[in-house]
Amino acid sequence: LFTTSSEPIYSRSLATMKTPESVLKKQATQKKLAEAAAKAAKAAEEKAKADAVKFEENAKKYDAEYEAAKKQAVENRRKAKAEGGFFVPAEPKLALVIRIRGTIGVSPKAKKVMQLFRLRQLHNASFVKLNEATIRMLRLIEPYVTYGYPSRETVQKLIYKRGFGKIRKQRIPISTNDVIQDAIGESTGIECVADLINEIYTVGPHFKQANNFLWPFKLSNPKGGFSTKTKMLHFMEGGEAGARGEEINKLVKRML
Numbered sequence: 001l002f003t004t005s006s007e008p009i010y011s012r013s014l015a016t017m018k019t020p021e022s023v024l025k026k027q028a029t030q031k032k033l034a035e036a037a038a039k040a041a042k043a044a045e046e047k048a049k050a051d052a053v054k055f056e057e058n059a060k061k062y063d064a065e066y067e068a069a070k071k072q073a074v075e076n077r078r079k080a081k082a083e084g085g086f087f088v089p090a091e092p093k094l095a096l097v098i099r100i101r102g103t104i105g106v107s108p109k110a111k112k113v114m115q116l117f118r119l120r121q122l123h124n125a126s127f128v129k130l131n132e133a134t135i136r137m138l139r140l141i142e143p144y145v146t147y148g149y150p151s152r153e154t155v156q157k158l159i160y161k162r163g164f165g166k167i168r169k170q171r172i173p174i175s176t177n178d179v180i181q182d183a184i185g186e187s188t189g190i191e192c193v194a195d196l197i198n199e200i201y202t203v204g205p206h207f208k209q210a211n212n213f214l215w216p217f218k219l220s221n222p223k224g225g226f227s228t229k230t231k232m233l234h235f236m237e238g239g240e241a242g243a244r245g246e247e248i249n250k251l252v253k254r255m256l
Helices: 009-015 021-082 108-116 132-140 152-162 177-188 193-201 207-213 245-255
Strands: 094-099 124-129 145-148 164-167 170-173
Touching: 021 177, 021 193, 094 132, 094 245, 108 132, 124 132, 124 207, 145 245, 152 193, 152 245, 164 177, 164 207, 177 193, 177 207, 193 207
Parallel strands: none
Antiparallel strands: 094 124, 094 145, 164 170
């Protein structure tokens, strides 16, 4: 009836009990998942480092191309002046359109054109590729918008400061390059902000996809505001509406 051992009987039985097969399987599965997660995290980290180097090289390459183009333009102007002629630069291919008037008194045709340009709200802005058709459309909506030719710095500031992407009909901030890479990287090769800026500014082969990815910019009222007396007038008459050429860059600076 009594045992001579000082160790309790129940502790000896627990020591000899085997671990259930289901527990062993669960532990093995969890180990595999942990190893896979660690492997994926390491691969993602290595890819992020490689992408960072690649994107930095792309940005430097675009900066060098832009500076070379500027120097070439200066040299062409000097050469033309020295020969007694004039240097005529290439026609601009990109316009930035900003809506400056609301919906009151807008004709149905002008309203439709502004919808096509995605200018549905006051102070919305979007990029437009210039061709014969879009120039005619811009002239049709001149009383309600102002537009001009943005510089590379303006395109850069707009995307960095007010840039949002359209992903599954949602407005997503472009906070990292992954937003661009996941949305249009595979179909267009545009993988970072530098690629996106270059594609928009140079009106590259994937301009349509890049521009459609960008949500229309929501700008603020310009510092100092628009004059109510001159807002309805054309820019050439001292007003605000219509084409303003490179002066659009000064307006954007006031509206950021």
